[in-house]
Amino acid sequence: MDRRQFLATSTAFLAAPAWAEADAGAPAYVTAASRPDGSTWIVGLSAAGTQRFAFPIPGRGHAAALHPSRAEAIAMARRPGTFAVVMDCTDGREITRLASPEGRHFYGHGAFTADGRYLLTTENAYDVPEGRLGVWDAEAGYARVDDLPSGGIGPHEIIRLADGGFCVANGGIQTHPDYERRMLNIPTMRPNLTYLSEAGQIDESVEPPEAMRLNSIRHIAASGAQVAIALQWQGNPLEQVPLMATHRRGEALQYHDHPETRRLKQYAGSIALAVDGREIVVTGPKGGHVIFFDAASGSPIPGRDLEVAAGAAPAAEGMAITVAGGLAFGDSRSSRFVPVPGDWSWDNHLVVIG
Template identity: 35%
Template sequence: YSIKAEANRHFYGHACYSLEGDLLYVTENNTSDFSGVIGIYDVASGYKKIGEFATQGIGPHEIVMHPDGKTLVIANGGIKTERASREELNIDSMQPSLVYLDRHEGKLIQQVYPAHNQMSVRHLTMHNDGTVIIGIQFQGERHLNVPMILTHRLGQSEFTALQMDQTNPNGWHRFHHYIASVSVDSNRNLVCATSPIGGCAAVFDLNSGELIESVDLADCAGVAVYPSSNWHNSTTDKAESPTFLVSDGQGALTQIKVNIQTRPFSVKVEKVQQPYAFDNHLNVIERK
């Protein structure tokens, strides 16, 4: 299906289904007043728009469904963008947030703001236990070293930042203030984040909140948990070698395999060149 935005709306590029698969929720911009909305589309009627909710902010970007099946989790980027020119109009006064909405009524459940108002909340991934992992795109001064990957659980009063190399006080500069995608392995509590501007993908241990390793990958953006062969075939320890698949604009698909049998954890990198150039995001679909 191809869904066309209605008058005075444009899409921000992300959507999620209800757990039942009957409704699609889409992040949209009200071009009349720049307010963020969630468009609701009915699958059975050919994706007809049947309603919308306010996101309680500006510039909603990624949206994911909470494992409870009744809560929408929305990244309000906070940036007021002029539709035609793509000019950013409010960088100094922007107010990003993470929002939890009741998907049935659109009621605001919780709204959380980052420590710095220019930490644009952009990309999300959802752990099976309800932890949200957030990728930040920082719009502030280039010299500032702000955390780029945060976590949050519904009910917590503030975000928790993951930790870069403790021996490097400027570690977050590795990402050049830009996270393109985040992906979580819920079975092993691992997170991978990509930065095409920083030219790297980084893997974190959620149990400790610390960086495992940062891998140089030029122009990488898409990332997804990739079921390796021994994940399915091992009779002793499934997910023996958790793997993230990373795509990049130079046509490579790179497997970052995490060795969880060692302390500290280590990674192995395998790259395969493809006859394509990949853009922002990546999903792995398993055939039954």
């Protein structure tokens, strides 16, 4: 099969995995976490906040990619990690482990093709430098079969869209593992949002205006034709800029300010849409605050304080957000706290699987 056509067998499939609906014991969410002793874990949580499993991993994790038809999640290492763990989500058992090739590291995110055949992982080819997407064959034990250009520097999150294609948040920040997490190109950084066809070909790329060039595009969520974007400002720390943007194909990026943006301390941790699609939430783990927007208009909705608010995902009550000591369920109008024992410190993502 032609190396640029192997993704074209996918068809749109964005619903919850069939196995999650069939298995009452399966977790509703997967998230990365750590404990005070420095140990790092992947944790499965039920819709009620009950811990289903906790699996130790060799370094700090970030997000997970979920297979559309098998009870498998790929727990990705946080930049500049080089490991990914394939897990059985019903019990937290390890199936296999992936390692990034020489000269690469993972960025903490991945996405499956709609048919579940291939996994795409965001990677840094740090000596080039160039953003790449690793391609792994899930039917061949996750053998690495190819890689593709991400369309920019620092590809962070990748999501699959309703048409079977993909959207990549190229954060624009050049890094190298020899310099740990130091940002090496701030004077010249250029983030972008790149769209790929289901065959892996770059269809469109949009950059921010010059005034927003230092607003790194990090995390994304999609609803219909609209992509919502969480931003992290790398410019003057005294300057206040929007930390949420939206985009539709063929248009410019639209930035949406909020009177409480300052509370996030120029760092948006996660972004998610409520289960009914009406609200967007942006978390601020550094500021212990979350802000809300009307998904249709982008208008701000009053936020609230939530200690160490990190990952966010749709939930039956609107949204679920990982916070200090547990989960917060609700929306802009109300919220309830559910404790999760274990003294966990959550990473920035809560991935919904049920």
